[in-house]
Amino acid sequence: MRRVFVIGDSISIQYGPYLKDMLADRFGYDRKSGEEAALTNLDNPMGANGGDSSMVLEYLTLEHNHGTRYDILLMNCGLHDIKSSLTDSSKQVPPDDYRSNLQSIAKLAQKMANDVIWIQTTDVVTEIHNARCRSFHRFEVDVLQYNKIADQVWESFKIPRMDLYSFSRAFGTSAYCDHVHFTEEVRRLQAAYITGYLDSRFPTF
Structure with missing residues (x-):
């Protein structure tokens, strides 16, 4: 039996129980x-929440130093990177730093795992997010920019990607239960999408 290990933000925490069962x-x-x-x-x-790309890189570096190995490694970061300050609109992790972090993450991940798969960052509806979240802003245009950066990095490392962005976006604004997280039904469907991808990529007989 092959083993899947997930490093991701709160979106992955919420679809995680469904994915584990499936x-x-x-x-x-x-x-x-x-x-x-x-x-x-x-x-x-904190804890299971992988956070931004700097945090993921730090976590993988520590695990690599401890000799940790993975079979199938599913990764994502982005939503925390694009957090924008309410005072000066600066990003938590600027685009150039995001690219550099992902390049370092890719190099480490390929040393540590038999297979590495990137899961695209899910969408932000600017108006919904910034009306409901008062401590920082997020913008849809930044999701697009950071997903494009990630696609370029993973392409250069020949790391496959799952387009959870387009899959989740298809459900429209009713898919959100708050500023950026999804309803239980959408979480279940996200897990089913990821399960289908893994089944097709790693068939069991």
């Missing part, structure tokens, strides 16, 4: 630990 008879499942801490505040990444 993969149960064909894949082992695990993720960055600390789910209880992560759920205390999904906007402030």
Whole structure:
């Protein structure tokens, strides 16, 4: 049985239980630990929440130094990178730093895992997000820019990508339960989408 390990933000935490159940008879499942801490505040990444690209790079570096190995590594970061300051609109992780971080993440991940797969960052509806979140802003245009940067990096490293962005966006604004997270039904469908991708890429007989 092949094993899947997930490093991702709160979106992955929320579809995670569905994904684990859907993969149960064909894949082992695990993720960055600390789910209880992560759920205390999904906007402030702790524990199982991978956070921004700097945090993912730091985590992978520590794990690499400990000799950690993965079979199938599913990764995502982006939503925390594009957080914009309310005072000067600066990004938590500027685009050039995001690109550099992803390049370092890719190099490490390919050393540590048999297979690496990137999951695209899900969409932000600017008007919904910024009306409901008062501590920082996010903008749809930044999701597009950072997804494009990620696509370029993964293409250069020949790392495959899952387009969870387009899949989730197709459900429209009713898919959101708050400023950026999804309803239970959409979480279940996201898990089914990822399961289908893994089944097609790693068929079991």
